[in-house]
């Protein structure tokens with residue numbers, strides 16, 4: 001009964017997402033036409049070959065499990081593979097089919113996939129007020145790892161949309177280069193408590209936006225750093241996508257020595273970049289323990305739309 005998602009089911013998936021994740025949907029505002037194109041591109045033959053190859057090599061990128069009833073999917077769960085944890089998302093069961101154990105079965109399948117891929121943990125984020133889901137995860141042995149804020153900032157879009165480069169950048173700012181990565185990873189890692197780093201260490205590749213990923217997701221990204229004394233001390237990266245009304249801001253990295261006024265200019269650069277591309281708002285998911293990042297977001301006009309809890313457990317069979 002549990003099987004992999006098929007790309008021909010993207011319209012049904014879109015419908016289920018709208019019904020089951022109303023808070024996220026209101027925040028991100030997905031656009032159905034572009035969404036279908038993105039799903040088709042993710043499942044295009046050449047991407048499928050790559051995903052299949054990685055799985056055959058024991059290095060799966062993600063698994064997308066569904067429950068089918070009478071020819072329609074009624075429940076879903078995705079597990080993607082971070083370095084140490086299977087990260088579970090999109091856990092949902094269509095209303096008429098709830099209470100039959102489908103979510104529990106899908107969670108078990110996701111855990112098994114993580115264990116088989118030699119991940120030590122499974123982890124997920126859940127809205128802090130989602131009592132049924134938290135009850136499900138607790139009953140499966142999940143424990144608290146950290147609190148995360150889903151921050152949002154409305155934008156007054158620039159009309160007409162004008163994506164020409166904004167020049168010059170404020171003093172001290174410049175576009176991100178991959179040679180900045182190690183210094184920024186060191187700063188960001190210092191802000192992550194050891195308990196969190198054990199399960200979800202910083203993904204160093206997350207700093208480099210990928211041209212091919214941008215193509216697949218119909219998105220465009222911009223990343224900048226604040227440089228002091230020849231070294232990067234803060235980083236900010238934004239993405240806009242045809243598939244969503246909202247732009248995404250990666251959790252900003254803010255070093256101990258970074259000048260707050262210049263950090264504000266760094267964040268403003270990203271905000272303006274998104275506004276000029278017609279985004280309605282910017283959404284940013286940031287762990288609340290990253291105090292300097294949270295303070296910078298608040299100064300830049302972001303506020304918490306929702307609180308999330310990251311939960312985790314061992315991927316080994318209990």
Ligand SMILES: CC(C)(COP(=O)(O)OP(=O)(O)OC[C@H]1O[C@@H](n2cnc3c(N)ncnc32)[C@H](O)[C@@H]1OP(=O)(O)O)[C@@H](O)C(=O)NCCC(=O)NCCS
Pocket residue numbers: 020021090091092093094097098099100101102103104105125126127130131132133135136137139
């Ligand atoms: C959360 C959700 C997936 C549960 O689906 P479900 O079909 O009811 O799940 P199951 O039948 O497998 O239930 C498993 C356990 O979840 C818990 N649970 C489910 N619904 C619950 C509720 N309304 N109140 C309290 N506990 C609940 C129970 O512990 C249950 O075990 P039990 O039946 O032995 O008591 C479903 O409510 C849903 O799709 N919600 C909307 C999307 C969502 O919020 N997903 C979570 C994102 S992080």
